[in-house]
Amino acid sequence: MRNVVKVLFFLIITIGAYLIIQIFAGDLAVSVLSFVSVLFTLSIIFIGFVIFLENRNPSQTITWLVLLGSFPLFGFLFYIFFGRNIKKRRLFEKKAALDEQLIQEDERIHREAIEKMTHMGDHQQLLFKLAHRLGHTPITYRTSSKVLTNGEETFSHIFEEIKKATHHIHLEYYILRHDDLGQELKDILIDKAKNGVIVRFLYDDVGSLKLSRQYIADLEKAGVQIVPFLPVRLPLLNNKINFRNHRKIVVIDGEVGFVGGLNIGDEYMGRSRQYGFWRDTHLMIKGEAVRDLQQIFMQDWYYMTNERCSGVDYFKDFSHLESRAEGVQMIAGGPDKQWEVIKNLFFSMIISAKKSIWIASPYFVPDDDILSALKIAALSGVDVRIIAPKNPDKRIVFHASRSYFPELLEAGAKIYEYDQGFMHSKFIIVDSELASIGTANMDMRSFHLNFEVNAFLYKTKSTEKLVNDFLGDLEQSHEIVPEEFAKRPLRVRLFESTARLLSPLL
Template sequence: MKNKVGISLLILLLGSTWYFLLKEVNGGLFGYFSLILTLFLVIIGFIIFLENRDPAHTIAWLVVFGAFPIIGFMFYFLFGRNFRKDRIFRKKYFLDKQSFVKIDSEAELNYRKFKEMEEHPQKLFSLAQRLGNSPISFTTETRILTNGEETFSNIIQELKKAKHHIHLEYYIVRDDHIGGVLKDVLIQKVREGVKVRFIYDAVGSWKLARSYIYELRNVGVEIVAFGPLRLPLLNNKFNFRNHRKIIVIDGSVGFMGGLNIGDEYLGRNPNFGFWRDTHLMVKGEAVRTLQLIFLQDWYYSTDHSFLSDEYLQTSLPLHHEHGGVQMIAGGPDSEWTIIKSIFFKMITSAEESVWIASPYFVPDDDIFQALKVAALSGLDVRLLVPKNPDKRIVFHASRTYFPEMLAAGVRIFQYNEGFMHSKIVIVDHQLASIGTTNMDMRSFHLNFEVNAFLYRTESTQHLVNDFLEDIKVSQEVNIDEFTKRNMGLKILESTCRLLSPLL
């Protein structure tokens, strides 16, 4: 309680000081404006500490409010509002949980194979099932798709085979070459009688041409925006974005991973050059979980439910067994920070190695400490990140974590062949995660994400091999050289780290 009172008084003091200075200098209407602004800042500050945020978030907001009140005020309304999160998504959370219960009673094969797992992966998948309400499957076939050419060629090929329905959910959709190819295929499938439903994120796809949407809608594609923003500054949902990338075809084939719909993912953007990314094709039992995630998001966006056997029938078991596959959705509607908690468990239960590839590395204290302790314990801990940025604040902020990690024994590699966008965690060469979740606080706490967790599958070994190939074209960070960065760059990086909790 004392901390809350102290924070409140500090905000009040900073805001009041700003107000009186402005009034003394300007007086008149500007003085009244500064008074109103001060009152707003005090109210916002009170809301922030009532939310019991991480201290780093709280301090960052206080500094911005105190030094740049107007900018801080705008930033808060765009990126900072977490209040009423539970109320906004409470209905979605309970409906999602009830829906997952329907599929959490699978064949005895899954139960038997689960009991045969080693102790630490068994505990991990138990945690994932408890947090994400999603069962593990041993009759699901997965295939790693490396980069855009392989990913989009397989997606288009499978879309053309659709007979009953196509469900798509993406953060970014662009009206460019690959976006046009996708649009043409969807239009053709609708004309063939296939039902097509499409969710795009209103913020991630804000540049998507209305003509693109209208053309799809006019031929019968049901296309909706997730979290539409009519008044962005007054919209409680602005900060909570749908970062998922999901395709489900006839309930039997699914795709998920790191690639959105855009030409840059094919390496056609000269600003990025070659785009290194990873996607996953799924066949069999676990596709139903992807289907359920999509249908839940569809219901949230439209109030129309399709949670029926027509869409949720169990896919026929494959003729041979595969390793364990578990699809996990996470987001601000969850009771727990699901995917972050699973990452933490993966790192802390590792016995030999932890390999991570992430384009955006701004971890919270839990993950940061877990990685350092793992390296200090003698484990082979490696981090693969881009050498060149696409989001400069996050890029520079990530570099402030390097000195401590290098000192602890973490090996850090910067990818040289273009832009690295893969989101991979590999533990002990046996357990892996692939999906949409970045190793940053936005993915952990604010975005709707989806990840596949793989245990002793052929895809797991494929990810290991790809990681080793990526290391070959990367430059390892040397601690002595890295600490010699000029002071201006260090100040920039520290400033970006201070701002990173706000974004």
């Protein structure tokens, strides 16, 4: 990619020199038009050549080449903004090295995690060992968890715990809005900061693009440390714009944590006229897994600020807690990782299923691996059920999702559309025993581009609650009938096919 920039820079310098000469020659207008045309054509050809050599996923390569060939201007601009395949390991090598340095190697926790896996089935042991290896965090047995259903329950618990804070409050969000919910959070954080509690707030610069400067200024004035993640100043020249921090993390005093699908905004409380009722899911945890959630936040915070935080004030010792037979494992995924962590774990969960795979996701755009695994599971007689939104918030993604429905339905999967508002829950349940809940959608962006964090649960009461919530959601949904779905208009199917063609780029 650096070579691309160098070539384009060289071309611009060449054009500039040529135009200066033509000014004195008197035929500037004709020269500018012809030269820009040639430059644009060469740029398209050069970008296509670079994409071909990058050895991307074949579907991505073909999609980009078709897009550039069919719609040169649109394809060129789309590539400049979203398509540049910066070598992720080089781009985030500082963060990757930092993550390795900051991993807390508690030998007791790691040893106990392996020993306690003996009561699991072989396929379950393989999943959690894989998660341990990819995510560098062990499964914990001294963690209690509670599923929080929808915004009112989630934020009442979050605000209640924040108000109890005595040492520190850590927050990390993709979307932070200056609306009623955002104002309520701001007032609480300002009060805690003025009373000596350390408050660190990390928000995604693109996800929180509309956040007012005054909101930030008010927090900073009160002593809150608030920092944007990968700030974007010049989008055309910023090679990190496509890698966003989609995590939602709250850690209070190193003792209680929250993770899940809800951002800070009134729509997540069901106050939006556009979306109406907002169905979502969050998770509250206490105990050992909070250490790992804290570590994930600390890695992101240090990456942006160079501030290290360590010690017992941040990382508590939970060895005094009773060890349970149920397990909780916090896993972070992102473009700084060597492997596609979340995608690989979802894949492992799906292929391990013996009885059922239940999925709730607002954006269902699986890659070939996940799609094949789901179809094979359904064909094998596994009960595959997927709940998706009835109405879109992102139209292209919505129609891309629906393009996958026919082949899944044909394989025997059951697909439901949620009728009571907008479905934004993000969880997967396998055999009513294994579950994952967090920030990752069942889509390519979460698998390949975003920084995500999920909790993986084994035989917990939270798993039982997710099962009951899923069954409740089914009652608020209608099942898609294959014969009826096949009758949708040709224009709709064309739009779905176009959206699916673009899905590797989304």
